[in-house]
Amino acid sequence: MGRMRTWIAGVTAATLLVVGGLLAAGCGGASGDGSASSAKPQIVVTYPVLGAVVKGAVGNRADVQVLMPNGADPHEWRPSARDVAALSNADLIVENGLGLEGGLRTAIAQARDAGVPVFTATDHVNVRTVRAGEGADPTAADQQAGAKDPHIWTDPTQMRAVVAALPAAVKASTGVDISATARAEAQRLQSLDAQVAAVLNTVPPAARGIVTGHESLGYLARRYGYRLVGAIMPSLSSQGQVSASHLAALNTAMRTAGVRVVFAEIGTPKQVSEAVATETGATLVELGTHALPADGSYATFMMDLARQIASALSNTGGK
Amino acid sequence: MTTPAVRCDDLAVGYGRHAVVTGVDLVLLPGQWLAVVGTNGSGKSTFLRTVAGLLPAVRGGVSVFGGDPGVRGASIAYLAQSHSAGFLLPLRSRDVVRMGRWPLRGLVGRLGPDDDAAVDAAMDALGISDLAEQPLGALSGGQCQRVHLAQALARAADLLLLDEPTSGLDAASRERYLSVMDSERARGACVVSATHDVREAARADLVLLVAERVIACGPPGDVLTPRALADAFGVVLSGDTGGLAVLDPHHEHDHDHGPGHSHTH
Amino acid sequence: MGVLTDPFVQNAFMQRALIAGILVAIATGVVGTLMVLRGMAFLGDALAHGVLPGIAAALLIGIPSFLGALVGAAVMIGGVSAVTRRTRLSSDVAIGLLFVGMLALGVVIVSRSSEFAGSLTDILFGEVLGVGWMAILWQAVVAVVVVVLAYVLQRPFLLMAMDPDQARVAGYRVGVLEAVLLSMIALTVVVSFSVVGTLLVFGMLLAPAGTAALLVRRVGAMMIIAVLIGAFSAYAGLLLSWYLDFAAGASIVLVSIGIFFVVLVAQAFVPSRQPHPEHA
Numbered sequence: 001m002g003r004m005r006t007w008i009a010g011v012t013a014a015t016l017l018v019v020g021g022l023l024a025a026g027c028g029g030a031s032g033d034g035s036a037s038s039a040k041p042q043i044v045v046t047y048p049v050l051g052a053v054v055k056g057a058v059g060n061r062a063d064v065q066v067l068m069p070n071g072a073d074p075h076e077w078r079p080s081a082r083d084v085a086a087l088s089n090a091d092l093i094v095e096n097g098l099g100l101e102g103g104l105r106t107a108i109a110q111a112r113d114a115g116v117p118v119f120t121a122t123d124h125v126n127v128r129t130v131r132a133g134e135g136a137d138p139t140a141a142d143q144q145a146g147a148k149d150p151h152i153w154t155d156p157t158q159m160r161a162v163v164a165a166l167p168a169a170v171k172a173s174t175g176v177d178i179s180a181t182a183r184a185e186a187q188r189l190q191s192l193d194a195q196v197a198a199v200l201n202t203v204p205p206a207a208r209g210i211v212t213g214h215e216s217l218g219y220l221a222r223r224y225g226y227r228l229v230g231a232i233m234p235s236l237s238s239q240g241q242v243s244a245s246h247l248a249a250l251n252t253a254m255r256t257a258g259v260r261v262v263f264a265e266i267g268t269p270k271q272v273s274e275a276v277a278t279e280t281g282a283t284l285v286e287l288g289t290h291a292l293p294a295d296g297s298y299a300t301f302m303m304d305l306a307r308q309i310a311s312a313l314s315n316t317g318g319k
Numbered sequence: 320m321t322t323p324a325v326r327c328d329d330l331a332v333g334y335g336r337h338a339v340v341t342g343v344d345l346v347l348l349p350g351q352w353l354a355v356v357g358t359n360g361s362g363k364s365t366f367l368r369t370v371a372g373l374l375p376a377v378r379g380g381v382s383v384f385g386g387d388p389g390v391r392g393a394s395i396a397y398l399a400q401s402h403s404a405g406f407l408l409p410l411r412s413r414d415v416v417r418m419g420r421w422p423l424r425g426l427v428g429r430l431g432p433d434d435d436a437a438v439d440a441a442m443d444a445l446g447i448s449d450l451a452e453q454p455l456g457a458l459s460g461g462q463c464q465r466v467h468l469a470q471a472l473a474r475a476a477d478l479l480l481l482d483e484p485t486s487g488l489d490a491a492s493r494e495r496y497l498s499v500m501d502s503e504r505a506r507g508a509c510v511v512s513a514t515h516d517v518r519e520a521a522r523a524d525l526v527l528l529v530a531e532r533v534i535a536c537g538p539p540g541d542v543l544t545p546r547a548l549a550d551a552f553g554v555v556l557s558g559d560t561g562g563l564a565v566l567d568p569h570h571e572h573d574h575d576h577g578p579g580h581s582h583t584h
Numbered sequence: 585m586g587v588l589t590d591p592f593v594q595n596a597f598m599q600r601a602l603i604a605g606i607l608v609a610i611a612t613g614v615v616g617t618l619m620v621l622r623g624m625a626f627l628g629d630a631l632a633h634g635v636l637p638g639i640a641a642a643l644l645i646g647i648p649s650f651l652g653a654l655v656g657a658a659v660m661i662g663g664v665s666a667v668t669r670r671t672r673l674s675s676d677v678a679i680g681l682l683f684v685g686m687l688a689l690g691v692v693i694v695s696r697s698s699e700f701a702g703s704l705t706d707i708l709f710g711e712v713l714g715v716g717w718m719a720i721l722w723q724a725v726v727a728v729v730v731v732v733l734a735y736v737l738q739r740p741f742l743l744m745a746m747d748p749d750q751a752r753v754a755g756y757r758v759g760v761l762e763a764v765l766l767s768m769i770a771l772t773v774v775v776s777f778s779v780v781g782t783l784l785v786f787g788m789l790l791a792p793a794g795t796a797a798l799l800v801r802r803v804g805a806m807m808i809i810a811v812l813i814g815a816f817s818a819y820a821g822l823l824l825s826w827y828l829d830f831a832a833g834a835s836i837v838l839v840s841i842g843i844f845f846v847v848l849v850a851q852a853f854v855p856s857r858q859p860h861p862e863h864a
Contacts, residue, residue, distance in 0.1 A: 078705065080829035081822070084713045085595050103705070106714030110597060371753045389753065397753040402746070409801045418746065421739045422754040454801055480753070 041174035059181035078103035097122035098150035124165035155219035213268030238267025324509035354523035419473035605818025613810035616793035630683035634660030636690030657770030710781035710833030
């Protein structure tokens with residue numbers, strides 16, 4: 001076969017492939033529009049804790065699908081092809097915002113561009129910003145004063161604000177009215193707040209210093225009068241980096257504040273947390289801050305969290 | 320007076336400022352064959368590369384067809400001493416030989432019947448026509464060498480620069496190579512070959528004997544003397560020791576080696 | 585039959601991913617063949633990793649990442665040329681050091697902000713499911729440029745592969761052509777990393793071309809087969825990603841490498857068509 005002919009054949013074959021692909025695109029017709037097979041609207045929520053609250057607010061007026069499996073790390077979880085399809089085909093996407101769902105950034109942007117309405121929870125809450133002097137390492141990029149904390153779900157009152165804003169968005173995107181169920185959920189969150197406060201108040205103020213894996217309990221601390229002493233990873237994300245100087249600063253901070261418990265959580269490097277615990281003589285407690293308990297209930301989640309924190313801090317006595 | 324194919328005036332070759340061989344004076348006319356003889360490291364490859372234009376001369380002058388080396392690209396065929404092992408081997412030998420015709424046709428010009436004829440003739444002359452469809456990787460070292468020789472031959476160049484062209488070749492193949500040299504010269508091409516094979520050099524028109532300096536330069540009879548060879552190689556063995564390069568001082572090339580005349584020493 | 589086409593027919597992002605995958609297959613198939621013929625595999629890998637700091641810096645500054653990738657590639661090429669020319673180190677060592685250094689630098693830059701941690705995964709492994717029409721346009725442009733250059737320059741490239749000195753003597757500007765080839769590799773890496781990521785683009789460069797080299801012996805045919813294998817890998821990889829929830833970019837590369845090994849093993853069982861070579 002002459003070289004010229006080989007080339008022509010090759011270019012033709014490649015062109016056919018591309019054209020075929022484009023034709024599929026054209027004939028694909030209602031792609032990206034895929035209406036749900038059921039009559040109910042499809043609401044897609046990004047991570048499970050938020051999903052539990054949204055389910056409570058929506059009731060059975062719409063199908064709520066949670067993308068991330070329970071136990072996944074929302075900071076780094078990446079969607080599969082079908083997850084991306086679910087986002088593109090949703091009637092409403094509910095996301096946390098403030099960069100929590102790092103791996104979903106492109107997929108959600110893509111869905112937004114395709115016209116899917118997106119409800120961002122953090123748009124409707126009282127956003128907490130990192131304060132100067134908080135935590136042990138002011139040089140970490142997202143520990144600079146003013147950095148916004150996405151971990152809103154550790155404060156039921158913030159979740160209540162989310163639930164209050166939800167009906168409008170659901171009505172606008174799906175036409176369904178969930179105000180009744182949302183109100184009921186808001187009520188439940190209100191009483192939950194009181195119950196959590198009752199548990200957390202059992203710890204004397206002097207013993208309320210918290211050290212966590214990364215900076216995830218800021219909202220809880222703000223709401224219930226606890227102090228953030230520091231975090232193993234000076235980061236608002238589970239994907240932060242640890243440096244030697246930071247660990248030294250953390251150890252000092254813990255000694256100064258008399259903190260005897262380190263709360264390890266998702267994404268916390270095991271060896272590092274054990275080293276910190278040994279160095280400071282603190283107890284290591286595993287805390288499930290980003291995942292729902294077995295019964296899938298937000299209320300159980302918050303109460304478990306509160307009890308674990310309270311018992312850990314009480315047991316070690318504090319100063 | 321015909322333009323010399325290669326002309327060297329007090330040429331020193333080497334790398335950078337460091338000369339490996341100095342004082343080369345020679346004139347090579349079209350149709351002549353210059354054999355550069357020496358051991359490894361003697362500077363013969365360096366000389367060849369300087370004539371090819373791959374290295375600048377350290378001192379003195381060298382001209383190729385009256386101009387600077389490395390300018391008349393299409394009419395010079397160069398065969399390197401070692402062949403890149405990285406070159407992927409599934410290409411067929413015929414295609415490798417055809418590559419020799421490319422500089423004549425530009426970047427995308429098609430190869431025509433003339434080119435195919437030249438390729439066939441070259442492969443035939445080196446006795447590798449039956450290997451045409453074989454991938455390079457399936458060939459032995461000697462066969463590979465003949466493919467590369469055929470590639471240089473297919474160019475029908477005015478000047479052939481061959482570095483160790485007979486390495487890896489058996490006696491029969493070497494004979495083929497020698498008759499190829501004859502036919503190239505008959506065509507009017509000029510050949511410069513670098514070799515440590517004294518028998519091959521004895522067939523040339525001009526011999527340049529080097530061992531980090533010019534030891535002798537002239538017709539084979541004058542140059543390939545025991546004393547000169549002792550200087551170049553450090554040892555001379557007379558008598559046939561089967562396989563070693565030997566010089567028989569009594570065998571002078573006063574008779575003609577016609578084509579096809581097989582002759583063993 | 586629907587099983588094989590539904591994910592694409594029903595989802596715009598899957599169609600885009602497929603088109604991007606095919607365009608990448610065209611560029612990597614052609615350039616990869618040249619790399620395989622020249623035995624440049626290691627350099628190609630180095631280049632692929634070397635663009636990471638450029639991309640990371642671009643993200644940090646806020647300019648389009650492919651611009652950063654181009655700069656990173658240029659630095660890498662310049663670095664390799666400079667080191668191999670000036671020192672006595674073998675080019676393997678030089679290239680290896682440079683690319684690990686660039687990779688480490690890239691990780692350091694990206695990890696400065698946890699906001700970009702997700703981006704690191706995107707850069708390393710690709711985000712083909714999020715590829716947009718702009719990226720596809722660039723991929724098409726590069727694919728065309730690469731194909732045209734490969735066609736026009738294939739003779740000097742092959743001569744250089746066989747013997748750079750011979751190519752020089754024949755009159756080709758070897759230095760310029762080396763730079764052109766490196767640039768073609770760099771361009772291909774730059775537009776392909778959005779599909780398969782910098783860690784894996786090397787697989788796309790090598791596997792389809794390597795398979796083609798096992799199957800055919802003429803360069804033009806090699807390129808065509810490499811492109812076809814790459815395109816099929818894109819299609820099959822995306823299907824796998826859909827049905828099995830596998831990472832898309834990695835699935836594509838895995839398919840192409842799987843094909844290589846299948847062909848390699850199959851060839852061992854097929855009796856050789858060639859007679860044993862006689863010895864010269």
